[in-house]
Amino acid sequence: MSTSFSGSTANLMGNNQIKVDDEYSRGFSLQGKKLKLDSAADVEEYVKVIEETKNLATVCLSGNTVGVEAAKSLAAAIKNKHSITEVDLHDCFTGRMKEEVPVAIEAFCKAFLELPNLRKVDFSDNAFGPIGAKAVFEYLSNATNLQELIINNNGLGPEGGKIIGEALVLCSQKCKSIGAKSSLKKVSIGRNRLENGSMEALGKAFEAHESLSDLSLYQNGIRPDGICTLSSSISKCVNLQYFDLQDNTFTEKGCRAFLEVLNHCNKLSNLNLGDCLLGPEGGYLILEAIFKNDVLCARLATLNLQYNEIDEKGGLSLAENIGKMTGLKELVLNGNNFKSKGKAANLILKNIGSAGNVTKVDEWDDMEADMDSDTEESDEAVDDERGASETKEEEDLTKRIEDLKL
Numbered sequence: 001m002s003t004s005f006s007g008s009t010a011n012l013m014g015n016n017q018i019k020v021d022d023e024y025s026r027g028f029s030l031q032g033k034k035l036k037l038d039s040a041a042d043v044e045e046y047v048k049v050i051e052e053t054k055n056l057a058t059v060c061l062s063g064n065t066v067g068v069e070a071a072k073s074l075a076a077a078i079k080n081k082h083s084i085t086e087v088d089l090h091d092c093f094t095g096r097m098k099e100e101v102p103v104a105i106e107a108f109c110k111a112f113l114e115l116p117n118l119r120k121v122d123f124s125d126n127a128f129g130p131i132g133a134k135a136v137f138e139y140l141s142n143a144t145n146l147q148e149l150i151i152n153n154n155g156l157g158p159e160g161g162k163i164i165g166e167a168l169v170l171c172s173q174k175c176k177s178i179g180a181k182s183s184l185k186k187v188s189i190g191r192n193r194l195e196n197g198s199m200e201a202l203g204k205a206f207e208a209h210e211s212l213s214d215l216s217l218y219q220n221g222i223r224p225d226g227i228c229t230l231s232s233s234i235s236k237c238v239n240l241q242y243f244d245l246q247d248n249t250f251t252e253k254g255c256r257a258f259l260e261v262l263n264h265c266n267k268l269s270n271l272n273l274g275d276c277l278l279g280p281e282g283g284y285l286i287l288e289a290i291f292k293n294d295v296l297c298a299r300l301a302t303l304n305l306q307y308n309e310i311d312e313k314g315g316l317s318l319a320e321n322i323g324k325m326t327g328l329k330e331l332v333l334n335g336n337n338f339k340s341k342g343k344a345a346n347l348i349l350k351n352i353g354s355a356g357n358v359t360k361v362d363e364w365d366d367m368e369a370d371m372d373s374d375t376e377e378s379d380e381a382v383d384d385e386r387g388a389s390e391t392k393e394e395e396d397l398t399k400r401i402e403d404l405k406l
Helices: 041-052 068-078 100-112 129-142 157-177 196-208 224-234 251-264 279-292 294-299 312-324 343-355 368-405
Strands: 027-029 058-060 086-088 120-122 148-150 186-188 214-216 242-244 270-272 302-304 330-332
Touching (some): 100 129, 129 157, 196 224, 279 312
Parallel strands (some): 242 270
16 A cells, blocks of 8 residues: 655656756656666666755655665665655565665665655555564664654564564654654554564554554454554554554454543544454444543544444444434445344434434445345245145155055
8 A cells, every 4th residue: 555645746758858847846756667776877867856856855766676776876865855755665676686675775764864854754565574674673763753654565574563663662762862752643554464463562662652643554463462452552542543453353352452442542533443353242342432432422534344243233332322423424334244224224324314424334235134134035935945846746645645545
């Protein structure tokens, strides 16, 4: 998953013609050009553009493959541009040797340490694993001005997750040592197989940055014990507004621990717990906790609870209380275990209509209860057919026996 980077761009035109406009071109981009950049010579013209662009704000190298020598040359040009606020390095090392990637990343990270205004960095989609985490460690430990860290889909694993967590804790400590508050607002570290093993280190990191308002941990193989560990720390992130935990595994055990988050994180406006196997009782507990927290209940704007085995009991709880969710704009419920045209569903839709604030509801075309009902109806039809056939066979047999008697 990549993120968009703002600012006008100094682009390379056709036939390698370079256009530099000091008034409008505050960004440099090679996005999606699929260039293979190995040597310093390969990037010479791009380095020139970077050096000549005044007030350079953004650099985007995504969608290319950058070797060590090319990375060193680009980094050398970047480090002198103190106006840079955003750098996008997602999907920059496809096809590179395992040994090359951390060296290239370290070259960029050393340059980043020279950029006092760097606010956003994207390292996503580089599959660099724990060795890549080690390569960014020094930078992240000292990135006291960083506001957004995007590091999705890199196969960090538990080991890499621990390294990132430890680096962010050190960064928080450095902020305090220089009398500054943490500026870190967003961390997106989804699809990294972080699992339970990195939750303690990452939890401490998130807790250490009071400014954190946007956190994504989707598709990380976190299981109930990890959810419990994480929840204890996240409950202290009282400024959290956006939280994405989609496609991890809660069960009732994780849900009970997560209630602490719902009791304390009153600023949450976007909560994604889709595909988290909350279960019938766990889903009910989550919903009840939201409704009991008046501030949170009124503030939530987006709630995703799809594919969680929430049953009629949970559906009715939502139906009865959805009127309290005055800030709700989007509701996602497909794939749960109550009927799409049953009592709970009808009440939910009726009360949503009465409230008038919800503008988007997903299609409920994959509800487990509907499929169970269809299966039952199908089974009943088969049984009826089988029963009719068996009755006719019995009648025929009886008639034949009677004919024989005659």
